[in-house]
Amino acid sequence: MGAPSSSTKAFKQGFLRSFLLSLRSCRNGAMGLQERKRAVRSSADIAMATTRGSGAMWPQALLAAASSSSSLPWPRRLPAAATVKTTTRRKNMARRRCLQRRTTTSSGEIARRLVRKRTKVLRGMVPGGELLDGASLLREAMDYVVHLRAQVAVLRRVSNAMQHRPSSHHMTGPFHSPRFLMSVPCMQIAKHNHVIHFDLYHHDSCSGCCTTSTVENRDDRKGSSLGWKPRIERWQQSEPPRSVCRMAKKILYCSEA
Amino acid sequence: VKTMSGRRSRGSVSEEEINELISRLQTLLPTARRRGSSSASTTKMLKETCSYIKSLHREVDDLSDRLSDLMSTMDNNSPAAEIIRSLLR
Numbered sequence: 001m002g003a004p005s006s007s008t009k010a011f012k013q014g015f016l017r018s019f020l021l022s023l024r025s026c027r028n029g030a031m032g033l034q035e036r037k038r039a040v041r042s043s044a045d046i047a048m049a050t051t052r053g054s055g056a057m058w059p060q061a062l063l064a065a066a067s068s069s070s071s072l073p074w075p076r077r078l079p080a081a082a083t084v085k086t087t088t089r090r091k092n093m094a095r096r097r098c099l100q101r102r103t104t105t106s107s108g109e110i111a112r113r114l115v116r117k118r119t120k121v122l123r124g125m126v127p128g129g130e131l132l133d134g135a136s137l138l139r140e141a142m143d144y145v146v147h148l149r150a151q152v153a154v155l156r157r158v159s160n161a162m163q164h165r166p167s168s169h170h171m172t173g174p175f176h177s178p179r180f181l182m183s184v185p186c187m188q189i190a191k192h193n194h195v196i197h198f199d200l201y202h203h204d205s206c207s208g209c210c211t212t213s214t215v216e217n218r219d220d221r222k223g224s225s226l227g228w229k230p231r232i233e234r235w236q237q238s239e240p241p242r243s244v245c246r247m248a249k250k251i252l253y254c255s256e257a
Numbered sequence: 258v259k260t261m262s263g264r265r266s267r268g269s270v271s272e273e274e275i276n277e278l279i280s281r282l283q284t285l286l287p288t289a290r291r292r293g294s295s296s297a298s299t300t301k302m303l304k305e306t307c308s309y310i311k312s313l314h315r316e317v318d319d320l321s322d323r324l325s326d327l328m329s330t331m332d333n334n335s336p337a338a339e340i341i342r343s344l345l346r
Contacts, residue, residue, distance in 0.1 A: 023328070036329065040321040111300060118303035125310040138278040141306055145285050148313040155320040162327045 011051055012150050018047035019154070042066045048151045056143045057136075061128025282306060 022043040031039065045066050049059035119137065123129035126141050279302050286305050 023324075033325070033329065036325045037322050040325040040328075041318065044317060044321055114300045115303065118300055118307065121307045122303055122310075125307055125314075135274055135278060138275070138282055141310070142278070142282050142285060145282075145306070145310060145313070148310065148317070152313055152316045152320065155317060155324065159320055159323045159327060162324065 008146065008150055011147060012154050014051035015047050015151060016154050016158070018051055019043055019158070022047060044151060044155060048147060052143075052147055056140055057132065058127040058129075058140055058144050065127060 023040065045062055049062040049066070052059040054060075119134065122137060122141060123132070126132075126137065126144050129137055129140060132140055279299060282302055286302075286309055288305060288309075
């Protein structure tokens with residue numbers, strides 16, 4: 001499906017950041033399983049919508065649905081009260097017919113009915129789709145699909161990384177998951193005015209199943225790990241587990257730009 | 258890329274624009290057959306788009322379920338958990 005564009009990459013990074021941050025609240029052990037599942041799902045949705053921003057319609061609808069009730073199953077619909085009726089019913093009908101006009105076969109009527117039915121289904125699948133006319137609906141659907149795919153990819157990498165995490169006091173060979181987890185500090189480092197990127201496209205060296213991510217300091221493209229040191233040293237002062245420091249050092253000296 | 262916004266003057270969208278959108282949508286879908294893409298029928302495209310979105314939704318659900326399971330079983334003493342805890346505080 002072609003190489004990911006830079007905007008997809010930026011989206012994935014932003015999404016990952018927001019998602020991980022919002023997961024913080026889900027780590028509370030007091031949550032029941034179902035509750036945590038719902039929380040994780042809505043964290044993913046909210047992260048996706050907020051990262052996408054204002055370039056499309058669906059993020060607003062998704063956010064509205066997620067905030068009104070986090071227990072709604074798919075598809076998430078706008079609550080009726082929140083629907084903004086900006087056009088008259090007749091105009092809406094005319095707009096919706098533009099998709100049907102495209103069908104010019106001899107069995108036109110049946111085909112048009114099918115198109116109408118399927119368009120309705122599509123409206124239900126795309127957040128905010130009920131308000132859109134044919135062309136906008138298609139555009140929104142495309143945008144939504146692209147970002148859904150990105151969301152799936154990031155979620156998959158996160159869960160793979162967490163699955164391969166080292167158990168206590170025992171480090172697995174490849175540092176894929178530690179590397180991934182260690183890249184989380186970059187969110188803190190951002191406070192120090194370094195621009196840190198998750199490089200989710202760095203070579204997947206481990207049979208494609210694990211996340212390999214490196215942290216690049218934008219100011220120094222030679223793969224300098226200088227940005228890490230302050231953090232690590234602070235950890236050393238507060239005595240983190242030794243294995244953490246070892247992991248950190250190995251990642252610093254292993255990861256290439 | 259937003260194009261042809263000026264054509265909306267009469268409240269209708271041109272056929273070419275719809276066709277273009279449909280063919281662009283077709284390239285996104287995993288099952289698209291690309292021989293002479295103009296043969297994409299609207300109904301088929303709509304149906305494939307809907308089922309693709311549905312399957313993506315299902316994947317997101319599965320993955321987030323998996324994640325929440327993983328999170329619950331995270332060993333509290335593992336260095337990984339320690340890192341996440343200290344950094345996401």
